Structures are given as C-alpha cells and as structure tokens.
Amino acid sequence: MEIAIIPSLEHPTLPRAELEAVLAAENFDYSFKKIEDGLMVLELSDKLFPDLPNLVRRLSFTHEVFRVLIHTQNDYLEKKAGIYNWEGILKGDYAVRVKKIGSKPDLNSLDMEKKLGGIIKRVTGAKVNLENPQTFIRVVLNHDEVLVGDRVSTISKKHFFELKPHKRPFFYPGSMHPKLARCMVNLTRVKRGERLLDPFCGTGGILIEAGIMGARVIGSDLDYKMVEGTKENLTHCGITDFQIFRADARNLPLTEAVDAVATDPPYGISASTGGEKSQDLYQQSMVSIAQIIKEDGLVCMATPHYLDISEVLEGTNFEVIEQHHIRMHKSLTRVISVLKLV
Ligand SMILES: C[S@@+](CC[C@H](N)C(=O)[O-])C[C@H]1O[C@@H](n2cnc3c(N)ncnc32)[C@H](O)[C@@H]1O
Numbered sequence: 001m002e003i004a005i006i007p008s009l010e011h012p013t014l015p016r017a018e019l020e021a022v023l024a025a026e027n028f029d030y031s032f033k034k035i036e037d038g039l040m041v042l043e044l045s046d047k048l049f050p051d052l053p054n055l056v057r058r059l060s061f062t063h064e065v066f067r068v069l070i071h072t073q074n075d076y077l078e079k080k081a082g083i084y085n086w087e088g089i090l091k092g093d094y095a096v097r098v099k100k101i102g103s104k105p106d107l108n109s110l111d112m113e114k115k116l117g118g119i120i121k122r123v124t125g126a127k128v129n130l131e132n133p134q135t136f137i138r139v140v141l142n143h144d145e146v147l148v149g150d151r152v153s154t155i156s157k158k159h160f161f162e163l164k165p166h167k168r169p170f171f172y173p174g175s176m177h178p179k180l181a182r183c184m185v186n187l188t189r190v191k192r193g194e195r196l197l198d199p200f201c202g203t204g205g206i207l208i209e210a211g212i213m214g215a216r217v218i219g220s221d222l223d224y225k226m227v228e229g230t231k232e233n234l235t236h237c238g239i240t241d242f243q244i245f246r247a248d249a250r251n252l253p254l255t256e257a258v259d260a261v262a263t264d265p266p267y268g269i270s271a272s273t274g275g276e277k278s279q280d281l282y283q284q285s286m287v288s289i290a291q292i293i294k295e296d297g298l299v300c301m302a303t304p305h306y307l308d309i310s311e312v313l314e315g316t317n318f319e320v321i322e323q324h325h326i327r328m329h330k331s332l333t334r335v336i337s338v339l340k341l342v
Contacts, residue, residue, distance in 0.1 A: 057126065057153070137150060170203055175201075196259065200221060208239065260298070262301075290317060305333035319342050
C-alpha cells in the first residue's frame with residue numbers, strides 16, 4: 001500500500017527526519033517512492049495499516065497522512081474514480097478536499113471536489129458532510145499526477161495549542177514549544193515503555209511530550225523550583241509514570257541506564273547556567289550522559305549555533321549522526337543534533 005504524507009513546510013529538514021525516526025521507533029518496514037517539497041509517498045506492507053494511527057499520533061512536523069487509493073494522471077481520474085469500490089472505504093458520510101502541491105493553474109480545486117464528490121455519491125449514495133465527515137477523502141494534485149486517499153487520522157493542532165507552555169500550571173521563560181519538544185523526543189527514536197531522560201528539564205516541556213507518547217520519563221534540574229514545577233506540569237497532563245529529582249547534569253546520580261536522552265540545556269540568556277560557562281557545562285554534562293545511556297541509545301540535544309559541537313563532545317564517544325538548524329532570530333540559531341555512542 002502507498003501512504004502519502006503532507007509535511008509541514010515550516011522547516012526544510014525536520015519533517016522528513018522526524019518521519020524516518022518515528023517509522024524506525026514504531027518498527028515500520030518501508031521504502032520511499034517520492035520525496036518532494038510538500039509531499040512524501042511511502043510504500044508499506046498492507047498488514048501495517050491497523051498500526052498507522054500509532055505512527056501518525058506521534059508526528060509533530062506533519063500536516064496529514066493518508067492511504068493512497070487511486071494514484072493516476074489527471075486525465076484518467078474520473079474514469080478510475082467511477083469504478084473504484086468506495087463502499088469498501090466509506091464509514092458513513094464523507095467530504096472530499098483537494099490540495100494543489102505542484103503548479104496546476106488550469107485546475108479548479110472546488111470543481112474537482114464537486115466532481116469527485118458527485119461520483120462517490122452516485123456510486124455509494126452516501127451523504128456529504130463538510131464539517132465533520134466520518135471519511136475524509138484527500139486529493140492531492142501534483143503537476144499532472146493525482147493522488148486520492150482516505151485520511152488515516154488527524155495530527156491534532158489543538159494538542160499543541162492547549163499544551164503551550166503558558167497554559168500549563170507552571171511556566172517559566174525559556175520553555176520550549178511543544179512541537180519542537182515532540183520532534184526532539186521523536187528524533188531519539190524512543191519506544192513506548194522505554195526510559196527517556198531530560199537532565200535540564202526546566203518546566204518539563206520535553207518530558208510532557210515523551211510521557212504522552214508512552215515513554216517512562218526521568219527528569220532532573222539544578223533548580224528545586226523547576227523540579228517541583230515539572231512534577232506539577234506532568235501531573236496536569238495526566239502523566240503518572242515519572243521520576244523527577246534535583247541533580248547537577250554534570251554528575252547524574254542514576255543507577256539504571258536510560259534508553260534515550262532529549263534535552264535543551266541553558267544558553268545563559270533566559271535560562272541560567274548557574275554561573276558556569278555554557279561550553280564547559282555542556283561538555284561536562286555530555287561526559288555524565290555518556291555514562292548513563294545504553295550503548296545503542298540516542299541523544300537529541302539543542303545547542304546555540306555559536307557553541308562548537310565537537311568541543312561539547314570532547315571526552316566522550318558521542319558522534320553526530322544528524323543535525324538541523326532552526327533560525328530563532330537574527331542573532332540566534334538553534335542547532336538540533338542527534339548523537340550516538342561509537
Ligand atoms: C533552557 S532550560 C530548559 C527548558 C525546558 N526544555 C522547558 O521546556 O522548560 C534549562 C534548565 O537547565 C537548568 N540548569 C542549569 N544548570 C544546570 C545544571 N548544571 N544541571 C542541571 N540543570 C541545570 C536550569 O535551571 C533550567 O531550568
């Protein structure tokens with residue numbers, strides 16, 4: 001079966017990197033059939049269809065995922081749609097929505113929605129419901145190519161809105177946006193039930209996302225206020241399986257190894273480094289993290305662009321396996337690095 005993904009265009013590399021990480025974390029075997037700006041198509045075994053919601057639920061830099069039912073040239077669409085077994089797909093009422101990806105100025109999306117909607121109505125007799133359809137049919141026009149599919153499940157924008165840092169019981173400036181926090185957790189490829197650590201947990205933004213995904217979360221911070229605040233925020237989000245304590249990230253007191261680390265250490269601007277030069281704080285923390293992460297565990301870390309990552313990793317066996325740059329403003333770019341032990 002073909003699965004089409006409409007990625008967010010907010011960042012050039014994170015949507016694909018996150019998708020590949022989640023496919024690995026959820027044990028999906030797949031191959032890419034198409035990777036373009038605004039559209040990715042994967043080939044997956046049909047038997048993975050029931051597991052797709054688990055994949056979709058985790059993604060943050062993706063707008064939509066749908067199973068491709070018809071993949072054709074624009075000229076053949078009506079004919080193929082007219083003989084398609086829509087009864088086997090429709091769960092009740094439906095809506096058809098068209099999205100143009102590549103240039104196709106001569107095609108009118110509204111006309112196409114009406115035409116395809118009409119064909120489905122004729123074949124099945126089902127009702128159209130544009131507000132809250134039981135089956136959402138997505139059409140993507142990509143130059144002369146047309147993909148028609150049924151949406152797997154939606155990526156909840158509401159989730160990211162409702163869990164914005166200032167809407168949580170404990171807030172502190174410097175909290176990470178939930179979308180990026182989720183993406184960082186995904187880049188560690190952590191699985192449900194595995195242990196994820198954030199040794200600079202702050203208000204718990206990263207741990208909330210990991211906890212929602214079903215990871216067992218462990219967090220520490222030098223500041224008691226943050227420790228208590230993180231506990232409060234996790235509880236507010238319905239996460240109960242956590243271990244949060246006060247510790248210096250340079251000397252982590254863990255006895256059992258963790259599966260993954262996702263962290264956003266302080267830059268010394270809005271979040272304090274406790275008077276320590278950030279380069280030294282980062283480097284010493286990485287030495288400590290290297291001692292408590294499993295051999296095959298991954299670290300996803302945010303750093304400011306002016307820190308030299310090779311100096312940060314000095315004295316450890318970590319190597320960078322991928323890196324993404326996010327421009328925050330004129331004088332700050334965040335570098336998101338994924339690290340593994342060699
Ligand atoms: C940028 S904030 C983390 C923000 C977090 N991602 C969030 O969403 O709230 C960095 C945190 O590191 C903590 N910190 C500073 N020095 C530390 C150290 N040596 N060990 C552990 N935590 C430290 C600060 O108290 C602060 O809460």
